[in-house]
Amino acid sequence: xxxxxxxxxxxxxxxxxxxxxxxxxxxxxxxxxxxxxxxxxxxxxxxxxxxxxxxxxxxxxxxxxxxxxxxxxxxxxxxxxxxxxxxxxxxxxxxxxxxxxxxxxxxxxxxxxxxxxxxxxxxxxxxxxxxxxxxxxxxxxxxxxxxxxxxxxxxxxxxxxxxxxxxxxxxxxxxxxxxxxxxxxxxxxxxxxxxxxxxxxxxxxxxxxxxxxxxxxxxxxxxxxxxxxxxxxxxxxxxxxxxxxxxxxxxxx
Numbered sequence: 001x002x003x004x005x006x007x008x009x010x011x012x013x014x015x016x017x018x019x020x021x022x023x024x025x026x027x028x029x030x031x032x033x034x035x036x037x038x039x040x041x042x043x044x045x046x047x048x049x050x051x052x053x054x055x056x057x058x059x060x061x062x063x064x065x066x067x068x069x070x071x072x073x074x075x076x077x078x079x080x081x082x083x084x085x086x087x088x089x090x091x092x093x094x095x096x097x098x099x100x101x102x103x104x105x106x107x108x109x110x111x112x113x114x115x116x117x118x119x120x121x122x123x124x125x126x127x128x129x130x131x132x133x134x135x136x137x138x139x140x141x142x143x144x145x146x147x148x149x150x151x152x153x154x155x156x157x158x159x160x161x162x163x164x165x166x167x168x169x170x171x172x173x174x175x176x177x178x179x180x181x182x183x184x185x186x187x188x189x190x191x192x193x194x195x196x197x198x199x200x201x202x203x204x205x206x207x208x209x210x211x212x213x214x215x216x217x218x219x220x221x222x223x224x225x226x227x228x229x230x231x232x233x234x235x236x237x238x239x240x241x242x243x244x245x246x247x248x249x250x251x252x253x
Contacts, residue, residue: 017213047071076104077197078130180221194225
């Protein structure tokens with residue numbers, strides 16, 4: 001494999017969730033965090049792994065993020081880059097097939113139509129390469145509406161209840177439902193959670209893999225990789241927490 005260049009700890013990989021880990025939810029990375037990661041890259045190999053597609057990650061992490069990180073794992077690694085070079089990808093629609101997907105899509109839209117929630121906006125289902133993202137309020141909501149919905153969702157268990165309905169209706173399909181961020185949850189084939197990105201590391205020689213994420217509870221979209229036997233997991237409460245732990249781990253003399 002291609003050399004990653006000089007690092008203080010070349011056999012240590014540090015992976016990051018994106019939202020609420022190295023950026024505020026659906027917002028851009030701060031200059032301070034960007035500089036910290038640049039400094040960290042001199043110490044270890046770094047990468048990000050998120051459920052969003054690459055276009056959203058480019059918005060949040062900057063147009064050069066493919067070159068700012070050694071590994072870039074979009075859609076949990078279904079779309080992946082190593083040192084700026086694209087790796088092999090997988091397709092959700094190829095796995096599930098058109099007929100089963102139509103049934104899943106129709107059920108979701110009917111369920112949302114019957115939901116009595118304070119606001120509904122647009123794009124309730126976002127089709128991605130390796131999964132679908134389902135949002136009861138809709139991904140076109142504004143940031144204030146996003147914050148408002150998150151509070152409502154926690155109080156009324158909208159997303160957990162929705163997920164249970166899907167599990168019951170589509171018990172014949174090997175699907176995983178993962179709640180993440182503020183307004184949505186992901187649906188993907190079982191095994192295509194964030195641990196999928198580890199498949200791209202089989203030819204590497206890392207002794208230690210760290211992962212930082214904020215949704216590390218069971219049912220959260222960071223849980224599987226956070227608790228994986230090959231990974232040292234770090235649960236964080238936001239970018240400030242990530243920065244604090246990184247400084248303690250890698251920059252204390």
